[in-house]
Amino acid sequence: MSDLDETRAKWRQVYEVIRARIADGTYPVGARVPSVVQLVEEFGIASATAQKVMRALRADGLIRTEPGMGSFVEKI
Template identity: 45%
Template sequence: MGEIDLDGPEPLFEQVAAAITRRIAAGTYQVGRRIPAVRAIADEFGVSQSTAEAAVRLLRERGLTRATHGRGTFVIAKPEEPAADA
């Protein structure tokens, strides 16, 4: 679990979204493949389902995933790499 800080200042849903984003960037969750269900994310990270839902919603808002009714949430893009000269 050690990817999130339950007592840290950053909201839990943002920490969970960041952890999943890192997995997408690393190829653990590949473009075109499904990410775990909200319940599984909640269980893995030790957060409520509403926190896990907020994390998944944030990934959609950032354009990384798309929900397909009855099928799950799929990765549609890798996160943008920061510019080397920035």
């Protein structure tokens, strides 16, 4: 999915996609969310952009990251 709107911040668009997937149950509570590498591959974004998405999801309490294990849905 590389059809991101060039007039809007890419990290915000990817954040909204992942947030929507959490809300609709694609990623239920406790499920692993895509890694930075997987976000780069799926959305065609830079690693720094994917890291910003993950930081925003963590800051909003939507995910938690377990070192060495990945990031998981914390709440909907």
